[in-house]
Structures are given as structure tokens and as C-alpha cells.
Amino acid sequence: MRSIFSVYPSAFPLPGLFQSARVLALLIACLVSAQAVAQAGGAEKTLRVAYLEFPPLSYQAADGTPAGRFIELTRKVVAEAGYQPDFIYLPVSRVYLYLINGTIDVWPGVTEVPRLEGEVLESWVSPFQVQLSAWYREGTEPLEHFDQLQGKRVIVIGGYTYGGLLGWLERKPGIRLTEAPNHRSAVDMLKRNRGDYLLDYQAPVQEILNGGANNIVHESKVRTRNTAWLFSLANPRAAILRNEFDDAYLRLVEKGEVPPVRELTGGYVIPGFPEHLR
Known part of the structure; x- marks a missing residue:
């Protein structure tokens, strides 16, 4: 018995139709995949940077934008490292919390914060005291x-x-x-x-x-106290980010765009200051 396909072959060009559909499906899949990769890459290249009210080093300007000496320095280092900063204005207690839970990636702040012990990596570079x-x-x-x-x-x-x-x-x-x-x-x-x-x-x-x-x-x-960039250990790329920031800062020093690398010292402590906090 002959099938309907053999009787009317021109009416049912199935092989070509299926082939075109497969090609179209593959093209759509590639486009979706490329878009997903691009979005993932863009997200990876954006760093969530916390900042707080600490003028003139960091503060929120009248127009709501981040400003200050440490902020501008951070912009340069972030760009040199190949990232885009997403600045988030926070009170200091929220900065600590968000570093611990990974809501933010990095904070331009001070070193040796007891609450952040074991929760962050500090940059080797310290811009100033x-x-x-x-x-x-x-x-x-x-x-x-x-x-x-x-x-x-x-x-x-x-x-x-x-x-x-x-x-x-x-x-x-x-x-x-x-x-x-x-x-x-x-x-x-x-x-x-x-x-x-x-x-x-x-x-x-x-x-x-x-x-x-x-x-x-x-x-x-x-x-x-020394300043540094503090990277959240909740981010699995924390160690990579620290190395990228330190390397970026050194390149900017060579270009004369940032202050020279400081030699870290113990710093000053007033007589009678608690010994265990020195």
C-alpha cells in the first residue's frame, strides 16, 4: 500500500521543512546562549562597591552621586582593573553586614575591623592613613x-x-x-x-x-589606621579581585595617576590605649 506521502510528494516536503526548522531552532538557541553569556559577562564585570559618609574621603554629593578622594581613587582602580563600579551608599553597620553576606563585593575602608575578621580580604595596597x-x-x-x-x-x-x-x-x-x-x-x-x-x-x-x-x-x-580595599569572602573571586586591584594600583602608580605605594608602619597610638587593640 502506498502512503499519502508517495502519492502527493510535493504537498508534503517534510525533509526540507524539518531541516529548516532545525536550523532555525539552532539559530535561536545560539542567540539566546550568546545573550546569556553577554549578560553573565556584564554582571561579572560590575562590582558592587559600598561607600559611607566620611567626608572628604567618601560621601554622597547633593545630587546623590558618590564623591570624595577615596571614591575617585576607587573609580580609577576599578576601571584599570577592567570593571564597572556600582556604588551603594550605606551606613557603616550595613557595610559590615553586606560584606559578610556578600551583598556587596568591596568597600574602600579601614583595615583590621574586628567584626570583619575572617570575612574579608584586605588589599596589600593602602592608599593613605x-x-x-x-x-x-x-x-x-x-x-x-x-x-x-x-x-x-x-x-x-x-x-x-x-x-x-x-x-x-x-x-x-x-x-x-x-x-x-x-x-x-x-x-x-x-x-x-x-x-x-x-x-x-x-x-x-x-x-x-x-x-x-x-x-x-x-x-x-x-x-x-590604614585604609585599604576590603573584599567580601562571600564572593568566590575575592582573592582574584584583590590581586587585580593591587596590580591595577601599581600600574596607575607607574603612570603617575595615583599616589606612590605607602610603606606600612605600626602608626601612632596614644599612651594608655588598650594593648590588645593596638
């Missing part, structure tokens, strides 16, 4: 030894651990802590005599004082 100071009003004694904080009211910034120092201060019964929500509020509290000393970093406080041309607030040097 930051200084922690004890700020006080005219008429108050300069802080020359950390024991002078006994019996005093100390203003601290909410969310800051000060490299583990906050926990030590909280356990000292003779020191009364008052928390300020941000740097400007902390300076205002000090001016209004709501504390004897303010523990805060030099750069943001000087930015505030320079803006107001205020000479009634003075500082005593407490400690210097």
Missing part, C-alpha cells in the same frame, strides 16, 4: 593619656566600632558614652557641652569645622 582624634572644647584639657577618659562623658558615632575600641569603652564603668547619629551632630553635641570629648576621625570633623570657620574645638591625636 586616617587619624582617630579626641576632640574637645576650649577650656578642656587635651587628651594626652587614655586614662584621662575615666569619669568623663565621651561622644561616639553610631554604628562605628573604632576598630574594637567601642566595646572596650562600653565595659569601662567610669566612662559615660553618648551616641551621635552622624559627624555633624556629634560636633554640635560637643559644642553644646553634652560631652567632654568626642571620639571621631580627623577628616570628617575638620571638614565640618572648616566649613564653619570654628576655632573653639581642638583635637588630640589618639590613633592612626
Whole structure:
């Protein structure tokens, strides 16, 4: 018995039709695959970079964009390493949390944060130091030894651990802590005599004082700390990213586009500073 295909072969050109369909399906699959690869590559080349309010090193400008000395340096290094930055503005406590759970990839911040121990890799390159100071009003004694904080009211910034120092201060019964929500509020509290000393970093406080041309607030040097890029170990490429950042920075040094590599030292620590936090 002859089949319908043998009787009317021209009406059912199945081999050619199937072949064309297969080719079309393959082409669609290739296009979808190429698009997926491109999207994956684009995602891989974008780094989620946290930054916080720490003027003039990092801050959110009036138009909502990231700005500051450390931010501009980060832009250069990220670009030289072959990535695109996606800056995310966060409070410091959220920066720590997001580094731990991998929501962000890197933070231009300070080294040796106790809460981040075992959670991040720090770049070998340290662009500059930051200084922690004890700020006080005219008429108050300069802080020359950390024991002078006994019996005093100390203003601290909410969310800051000060490299583990906050926990030590909280356990000292003779020191009364008052928390300020941000740097400007902390300076205002000090001016209004709501504390004897303010523990805060030099750069943001000087930015505030320079803006107001205020000479009634003075500082005593407490400690210097190193800056670095901190990479989340929740990202499986953390070690690769660190190497790429360090290499990129060295290339930029050779081009004269960034400061020379610093020789790291122990830095300054005020007498009486807790030994285990040095």
C-alpha cells in the first residue's frame, strides 16, 4: 500500500521543512546562549562597591552621586582593573553586614575591623592613613593619656566600632558614652557641652569645622589606621579581585595617576590605649 506521502510528494516536503526548522531552532538557541553569556559577562564585570559618609574621603554629593578622594581613587582602580563600579551608599553597620553576606563585593575602608575578621580580604595596597582624634572644647584639657577618659562623658558615632575600641569603652564603668547619629551632630553635641570629648576621625570633623570657620574645638591625636580595599569572602573571586586591584594600583602608580605605594608602619597610638587593640 502506498502512503499519502508517495502519492502527493510535493504537498508534503517534510525533509526540507524539518531541516529548516532545525536550523532555525539552532539559530535561536545560539542567540539566546550568546545573550546569556553577554549578560553573565556584564554582571561579572560590575562590582558592587559600598561607600559611607566620611567626608572628604567618601560621601554622597547633593545630587546623590558618590564623591570624595577615596571614591575617585576607587573609580580609577576599578576601571584599570577592567570593571564597572556600582556604588551603594550605606551606613557603616550595613557595610559590615553586606560584606559578610556578600551583598556587596568591596568597600574602600579601614583595615583590621574586628567584626570583619575572617570575612574579608584586605588589599596589600593602602592608599593613605586616617587619624582617630579626641576632640574637645576650649577650656578642656587635651587628651594626652587614655586614662584621662575615666569619669568623663565621651561622644561616639553610631554604628562605628573604632576598630574594637567601642566595646572596650562600653565595659569601662567610669566612662559615660553618648551616641551621635552622624559627624555633624556629634560636633554640635560637643559644642553644646553634652560631652567632654568626642571620639571621631580627623577628616570628617575638620571638614565640618572648616566649613564653619570654628576655632573653639581642638583635637588630640589618639590613633592612626590604614585604609585599604576590603573584599567580601562571600564572593568566590575575592582573592582574584584583590590581586587585580593591587596590580591595577601599581600600574596607575607607574603612570603617575595615583599616589606612590605607602610603606606600612605600626602608626601612632596614644599612651594608655588598650594593648590588645593596638
